[in-house]
Amino acid sequence: MSGAEVGGVLGRRRAVVVLLAAVTVAAAAAYAGSRSAGPATVPLVDGRSAAVVPVEQLRVEVLARYPHDTAAFTQGLELVGSDLYEGTGQYGESELRVVDLASGTVRRRVSLPDTVFGEGITVLESRIWQITWREGVAYERDRETLDVLREVTYDGEGWGICHDDAADRLVMSDGTDQLTYRDPATFDQIGSVTVTRAGTPVRDINELECVDGQVWANVWRTDEIVRIDPASGQVVAEVDAGGLLAGAERAGVDVLNGIAAVPGTDEFLITGKYWPALFRVRFVPGS
Template structure:
């Protein structure tokens, strides 16, 4: 009986070894290295602004649009790109909590966090045209031209029609094969989507076709120790020109003009 059992054990061991030898090795995942931005300069930023979205005007390089948050304090703002001064500001309806925004021709689309609507503004007059229902939370928003890209705090980017804001699809975001959650403020640039990762000093560059992160930026250390008290997290990406961007954060005293890879 002992010889039979030993024979069975040997057979099972050999079969397992054969299966292991036949099984393909897991595919290696190349890690995406983190790089650091090159700081070119800075401009003042309103320390009362709980920044949620930032975007350069497509036809006026001296003008930046900013969305600020907090219930009862949220605004849509026009900011002077050179001085950081507020040119115009309008409040959001009621206690709506402002989030990301983007410009589409004569329209500004602005998200709300948990209020269940996207706001459509007339860009020339900053008057509210309508409120469109959305599913889930609103975090970041940017425009690829033929579609809008929205983040909702999960690991997904959601796509919307730029005229109706109807949702048209989504993609899961991964870094080195793992989900990336808490994707926040977005900026669409040259077929890629740049994103803040909430509660970190990281930016990621995402291929919206696959959801794969193709670059990681370590933006820690933009604020000095003297500037840091009273501030909140990094949150605000506006593409300026080429590989230059404007970065800021919630309650930050400055916005930084940087080069990203």
């Protein structure tokens, strides 16, 4: 090998060494940057991002127990004054009811058409919105008479609904990981957000209750209730609501579903589909 050839080989080796060193430094810097960049973020619907927040762990403290109609396939629940409003489901059985909390007696009731499967409800000052599962119809009702004032249509399924007083908007779930925001007067869609927990989408968001700018939600087929920040869609607290019914009481019942805030307190009413009881509870710290 000539001197020129030897020099060329040595030059190429030096170039490789320099390149490898540069790659190593860059990788180390990237790793260090990822370690010091702070909490992870999740994207929001409008392209912004928010830091992933810790999820508070809560449990149920039972304060009282009330009777509940075991024929009620509970889909929506809301307490206004002394009136407990309950929407029920199933084809041929769907209703909107006004119930006496202490006795469980139905004071007033109206039936939905047999071809409609009732879902969530929310009560505004003088009106009630009641949505349907696959029919794409929402009923606006008079709060006193429960009569239908008008019907509006929407795309997709309807599961839960609540009124966010802080933002004056309706919040609606459809069984996916999306919450849809709607105008409370027109029912038009005005926004949406993806529900996530530690950056992972949360599906099967069911019955909703809006309280102080936050959204509480049942998660279908679980004994879990979550609190959602509607600005970011992130789950900020999760409640273990298991064990409310004794072993024998669970025979013939369906899933936990139905959550209503008790106005002026930090308490809630919760129940389930075909459950024999409705519980007044407080959500307290727990594992």
